[in-house]
Ligand SMILES: Nc1ncnc2c1ncn2[C@@H]1O[C@H](COP(=O)(O)OP(=O)(O)OP(=O)(O)O)[C@@H](O)[C@H]1O
């Protein structure tokens with residue numbers, strides 16, 4: 001019998017072999033995902049410093065086209081924070097390396113997206129990427145020519161240049177080549193920009209496509225949500241591994257201090273009550289806990305009912321005003337209602353759901369509802385039918401709200417969380433978790449009720465208009481006729497009569 005052989009592969013080797021799970025499954029989708037990942041990074045880099053983002057994306061032809069694919073050059077420029085030179089090679093050349101493995105809301109979560117785009121470019125075109133960046137406060141711009149050593153998951157620096165930063169520029173420019181199919185991807189890419197503009201109304205986005213067509217989405221406000229603050233883990237979301245890591249790094253020598261300093265919303269009194277509940281001595285040194293005690297402690301952290309729910313300072317929702325501005329700008333609907341719910345939690349992770357429902361005006365007529373899904377301000381464009389919002393919409397009784405699917409209605413659902421329950425690393429759809437589903441459903445009922453009121457009122461106003469048109473048509477004739485019949489010269493004033501039969505004021509229209 002042949003011997004089984006074993007080998008170890010690196011993280012980049014894994015994603016090289018399984019690029020489909022990160023969304024790079026065909027040339028059309030790959031070009032879309034590459035743009036999306038790098039724009040997301042640019043938006044994160046600007047927002048984390050409360051800078052209104054200015055993002056420029058250029059996709060151009062590079063080399064000969066084959067039957068289905070073409071080589072493109074992709075260049076993305078931003079005015080974000082920039083990256084310090086010592087982090088640039090790994091940030092762009094080492095899979096699962098990043099600055100966003102923190103407990104606060106960011107678009108990035110996996111430390112993967114940007115690298116996947118470059119890795120895909122490298123394996124399809126065999127060329128290096130150029131990353132240029134400055135943090136603005138040093139007088140220099142750093143530019144790296146990079147490739148990824150896929151087998152060892154390490155960056156290969158082919159060239160490094162230092163330039164003088166005369167204009168005090170701050171930001172990042174990424175340029176690389178990749179194989180793709182822009183023609184097929186075009187509708188999704190344009191949709192992506194439009195929807196990104198909707199939930200980032202403070203961003204300027206420019207896109208130049210390979211045919212040289214210029215698309216621009218201009219900001220309507222410079223108001224930005226406050227950047228989220230980093231938080232501590234909430235006791236309900238802690239497992240044995242995490243507890244062991246916290247015990248390893250802590251400098252606290254008593255259980256009370258340990259709980260107070262390493263967990264979200266645990267103060268002295270709660271810590272004391274919890275320790276009593278789990279039968280642990282408050283002065284016990286956490287480093288002296290046995291493995292069994294740690295397992296027991298984790299179970300008790302989940303069982304104890306008196307922990308306060310997480311607060312939302314680690315989240316940065318758009319807020320009703322910005323969401324309204326964004327939808328108004330991109331759809332110009334006849335009627336729009338937006339609503340934000342208070343923070344909620346699943347498995348110890350805080351999340352907030354914001355919803356908008358738009359009717360008429362520029363809302364596309366598709367013969368069904370148009371659903372715009374967002375997570376941490378990222379538009380989700382694929383796998384709609386698997387998403388929690390889609391399922392909620394399809395299970396609602398819309399007749400109750402006077403709504404039918406043939407009406408021009410757009411529904412916008414934004415979920416923000418420190419940990420969005422994505423089903424794939426490609427960030428395409430949100431898992432159907434009971435807590436999230438409940439919040440989305442409640443939120444949709446709220447805005448639909450208001451839309452229902454609007455539609456009922458409009459129906460009345462329409463009926464009334466019709467009634468008045470009939471009056472306006474026949475009353476003058478009746479007035480004329482009755483005046484002649486009564487032998488009077490003066491015809492009665494119909495305006496007064498018309499007013500007296502009017503049920504609604506002008507403002508109702
Ligand atoms: N335009 C940029 N400006 C500043 N920093 C950036 C920029 N692009 C990437 N980075 C840095 O590089 C890191 C890696 O980016 P990458 O997209 O690979 O992962 P991520 O954004 O952390 O997570 P995700 O895989 O979810 O996108 C980021 O965490 C960030 O620190």
Ligand SMILES: [Mg+2]
Pocket residue numbers: 037040041107108109112113114
């Ligand atoms: Mg990213």
